[in-house]
Amino acid sequence: MNFKQAAGIQAAEAVASGMKVGLGTGSTVYYTILELGRRMKEEGLRFTGVPTSEATEKLALELGIPLAELSELEPLDVTIDGADEVTQGLDLIKGGGAAHFREKMVAAVSKRLVIVADESKAVGKLGAFTVPVEIAAYGWRSTAKRVEAAGCRAVRREREGQPIVTDNGNYVLDCDFGLIDDPGALDRQLKGLLGVLETGLFVGMADAAYVAGPEGVRVMRREAGERS
Numbered sequence: 001m002n003f004k005q006a007a008g009i010q011a012a013e014a015v016a017s018g019m020k021v022g023l024g025t026g027s028t029v030y031y032t033i034l035e036l037g038r039r040m041k042e043e044g045l046r047f048t049g050v051p052t053s054e055a056t057e058k059l060a061l062e063l064g065i066p067l068a069e070l071s072e073l074e075p076l077d078v079t080i081d082g083a084d085e086v087t088q089g090l091d092l093i094k095g096g097g098a099a100h101f102r103e104k105m106v107a108a109v110s111k112r113l114v115i116v117a118d119e120s121k122a123v124g125k126l127g128a129f130t131v132p133v134e135i136a137a138y139g140w141r142s143t144a145k146r147v148e149a150a151g152c153r154a155v156r157r158e159r160e161g162q163p164i165v166t167d168n169g170n171y172v173l174d175c176d177f178g179l180i181d182d183p184g185a186l187d188r189q190l191k192g193l194l195g196v197l198e199t200g201l202f203v204g205m206a207d208a209a210y211v212a213g214p215e216g217v218r219v220m221r222r223e224a225g226e227r228s
């Protein structure tokens, strides 16, 4: 079993029958979703999911997981999702798969956000992974200039010379700010710029992280009352 699989499977313990569950996106939470599908079939687990991307929606439907729209189910009991970086204080960078806009919307209406990751994602300070920023396609060069003026080098995410288009029809800038001293302040600053729709900085949102490495899976938890 690889580390992503170990973290993903163990974190499925956060889901109990009757819950409303946000289903994250990526190659780690993939294993959580598979495990939830298995428990549904083999153990009679009953829950309803809200997917954070078209890819997750497709996977959940293939597994027969009942799904609903975010607005029909909120507030959700728990969301389980991956991360590109996670600090000891459970601040995150997300969006390596360009799903961070929906992921943040779903996490924001969840009573708990549980992160799954392998040890390579655990960092002292955020910022070695470039910050994904979802921006409107219209006038994107102009938005990129405003974002760069905030102190980074911003590169539009592309594949084979074509821009990556998010599930929401927008572009993503990958922004290199170097190591970030105050991710909350940076998030607020970026969100204040015309053309910026959402950032991959998740500050004060996660409640727990299942992080897997050679020693097994360790669970990091936010102290009660710390969530902002």
Ligand SMILES: O=C[C@H](O)[C@H](O)[C@H](O)COP(=O)(O)O
Residues within 6 Å of the ligand: 024, 025, 026, 027, 028, 029, 081, 082, 083, 084, 094, 095, 096, 097, 098, 099, 100, 103
């Ligand atoms: O946009 C993608 C998401 O934020 C993912 O949860 C994040 O990139 C981690 O993905 P993975 O588990 O594949 O490394």
